[in-house]
Amino acid sequence: MPAVSKGDGMRGLAVFISDIRNCKSKEAEIKRINKELANIRSKFKGDKALDGYSKKKYVCKLLFIFLLGHDIDFGHMEAVNLLSSNKYTEKQIGYLFISVLVNSNSELIRLINNAIKNDLSSRNPTFMCLALHCIANVGSREMAEAFASEIPRILVAGDTMDSVKQSAALCLLRLYKTSPDLVLMGEWTSRVVHLLNDQHMGVVTAAISLITCLSQKNPDEFKTCVSLAVSRLSRIVSSASTDLQDYTYYFVPAPWLSCKLLRLLQCYPPPEDGAVKGRLVECLETILNKAQEPPKSKKVQHSNAKNAILFEAISLIIHYDSEPNLLVRACNQLGQFLQHRETNLRYLALESMCTLASSEFSHEAVKTHIETVINALKTERDVSVRQRAADLLYAMCDRSNAKQIVAEMLSYLETADYSIREEMVLKVAILAEKYAIDYSWYVDTILNLIRIAGDYVSEEVWYRVIQIVINRDDVQGYAAKTVFEALQAPACHENMVKVGGYILGEFGNLIAGDPRSSPLVQFNLLHSKFHLCSVPTRALLLSAYIKFINLFPETKATIQEVLRCDSQIRNSDVELQQRAVEYLKLSSIASTDVLATVLEEMPPFPERESSILAKLKKKKGPGAVSVTELEDSKREGGELNGGGDRGPDTAAMAASNTSTPSPSADLLGIRSAAPVGAAPSSAGSLLVDVFSEAGPTAPSAAVNDDGFLRFVCKNNGVLFENQLLQIGIKSEYRQNLGRMYLFYGNKTSVQFASFTTTVSCPGELQSQLNVQTKPVEPLVEGGAQIQQVLNIECLSDFSEAPLLNIKFRYGGALQNLTLKLPVTINKFFQPTEMSSHDFFQRWKQLSQPQQEAQKIFKANHSMDTEVLKAKLLGLGTALLDNVDPNPENYVCAGVIQTKSQQVGCLLRLEPNAQAQMYRLTLRCSKDSVSRRLCELLAQQF
């Protein structure tokens, strides 16, 4: 006999529902509903007391109306009144109404709480369950306040019925989630863990959700659950399915509970107790073995349940990441699923493999499935599965297969679903950058990306390619050639025009030698796209044109003609008009030298985390800075530049540009106007960093500091070298004074012209360090070397480094280079010898927490004793023997001499050869010194 007899229906309700279903239009439906609402309202308000049946009928009608999406703003009071009825039917319908319709802020909560309190103490299990359900469903803070202490008591009381225990466990979990501060741990916690042993599987099922949540928040307090969970799991996995009777689902014993047990174990590291661990490994092996057995039923439910456990077991194996044997088995199992005919299994296998790919034991094993995954990307019918395949390709990508994977992802992009294109584009861009061995491949990839999916290429992506091309001179010629070719296409994406305009404007000269891409051809090509582009792109192209005038004087007349035509100089867009006017004037008035300075090549961009990566992270989760900030500031920049008659002289224009305070996203380096009008330090703030989301870049960020760290422990050597220039350093220090000799060598056979060097102390360094020097000769002949002497005085302790900016003209092109000078605080060390006793006495004196700085880090270089000693001596401190009780350790002492004060420093370095790790501890009488030394030294060993 069916549990719910079909004859029990309420006629009034049935009629109403049929009426609604017969409504021909939305209006008719609303009319009918309003009529019914009025009816119910009058019934509720009426004098005649309603019997339970009517109340139930009306509440059911209200629920139905609510389900259709209509607001219900009455009936709550009636529902609350039903709670205090002692008839089950009425109580139940009251609770139902409340759990569906009452929100957690309702003022009725107080009344509801009273009713709940009565039911909880009624000792009637059915009523108690109803009340617990209500708390769990509403879960408001008021309820937590009222019942958080009561429910644990019900949960662990010996005489509580099983069904009530189940409800109490989940009710407590809900309260713990909404108001963890109100659920106090106590005597009950240890007893809750033992519910894992309960005879009633339903109780275990409910309790395990509670225990998992509690374990995640307080792992130590619930540690004992690990062994209990393992033994429970083992009993389920090993027993014949008949033992578990009702909890056997399509021949699989307790699948849900098994999954939950495996999940619980994922909150903890592998068990330390050998016996427990052995038992668990046995379970996992049994689960893996069962996957290979023939199915006990052909029903999909059977394989579903079996595989649900299998996937959780695999997650646990991946989580432990310590049993290579199991990991490889897991990987093979997933490999089988990759080709399974069930789409669900393919989906889950791809998803699990993603996590497996990050384990060092299985990364290689995952990589063997690359062909299958690529095939999935190409042939899967289901977009969810294709997306997982793309995720997995991204996860399994490394240097060895990057080219293949990027190529596959690119070709997939041509047909990819619109919903995932943007993410795919970001992924391709990141992989291309991360694993680029030669940058011409990178440039090709990104240009392809723009060609294939231009609409989905966000600003970050094309900014990034430009940044990389500017920073790497070995790829500039290739980039210019490639964009030139890409622009030949009759229809190319606007993003392509932007990249093309920018790169040709900067590096068009590198391909101008070929008559097929002569300056005029380049210009005509760009200009043929001009009229199809949006205003920002046109603005960018105008800037490219003025750069052309500088690079190729022969194009001057043509370009001036273009700038002069009405559509530019009288353009209704203020930005375009202004650029046209200013560029026209600039090109006709300024001398070649001025023009060359104003329009010099862009300086390298600061290295930092790829903003594309940041964007992907942001797409995946909230909490990142909004890109709109950049958009806003761009707009602001445009307004500040716009309007107003301005004097035609270049100085005025340069001044107006320098005073633009916003990080205008104008890609043209207006920064170069600075030397005309303002000091170099203020020019830095104008450096247009297309990646900055927050504001102007500090000048020091734009700096090459490759060589810097190599000089922490030595004073002489080569600081910088590229194809053109070599810079060598010799330095000596005494007390708080130092002298540094810089040697600039011209490696080419061509003269460097206008060679200038500037040393600057950014920010507060100005008041901490005094650096003086004389200007150098402006000409460096081919193969010659010139020398410059710096006199350095340390006024007080410092953390930043002075910057050396070098500018010169090589051939036609201006070279611009900024380096960090390796003047570090440790250069001013005076070594101090002391005995073991003295050392430890001082060590103890410097015991304030901020005086100590400590770092634990992996060894980057050989851990050879002699090498270490040489480095520590090079640091400038005294290396003390026989001080540390452990002869493996090194201790050093020294005093840093500054003009204003002396800072005593003690250092201890503890190598751990086995782990290839160091622990470095510094204690100094000044906390900023401890921190700075620690930072510097942590990268030396």
Place this chain on the structure above:
Amino acid sequence: MIKAILIFNNHGKPRLSKFYEHYTEDTEQQIIRETFHLVSKRDENVCNFLEGGMLIGGSDYKLIYRHYATLYFVFCVDSSESELGILDLIQVFVETLDKCFENVCELDLIFHVDKVHNILAEMVMGGMVLETNMNEIIMQVDAQNKMEKSEAGIAGAPARAVSAVKNMNLPEMPRNINIGDISIKVPNLPSFK
């Protein structure tokens, strides 16, 4: 955790919505529409999982669904739940409904919203799974039905007598809404005198 359980038909008409987190009524309706839109455009034979819509939390949540005849059963869950486990849970839910309503169909859900809620409440509570054993669930539902019947009280007595007689004669009672009719009319009898 299960964030929401939605049942709607092939045309997107909601037949049950149960949210375990608080949303405004408006948002709930939008979520139902969005979910329907996401789920209904998928072919049969594709996988049963997809990322949640924007309103319900995007890619941090998964929609796990099954399509039975005219109805979609959709569970929106976070990453702490096993996907296949939830599929099994949907199956248990549907099998239970089937037992309770004897060949459940869309109409049963429409006319017995309260019962469906009660059955669901025996399985899922506050977004967590309470019980997965179908026999246990049915036992609870049966017990409730018995209580309901016994509470029909004096006024309900004739109805009980009628259904007892009916049950005696027809062990397999056919679907018959009119039986409900009788039981409503009985309380009105006194007014005839």
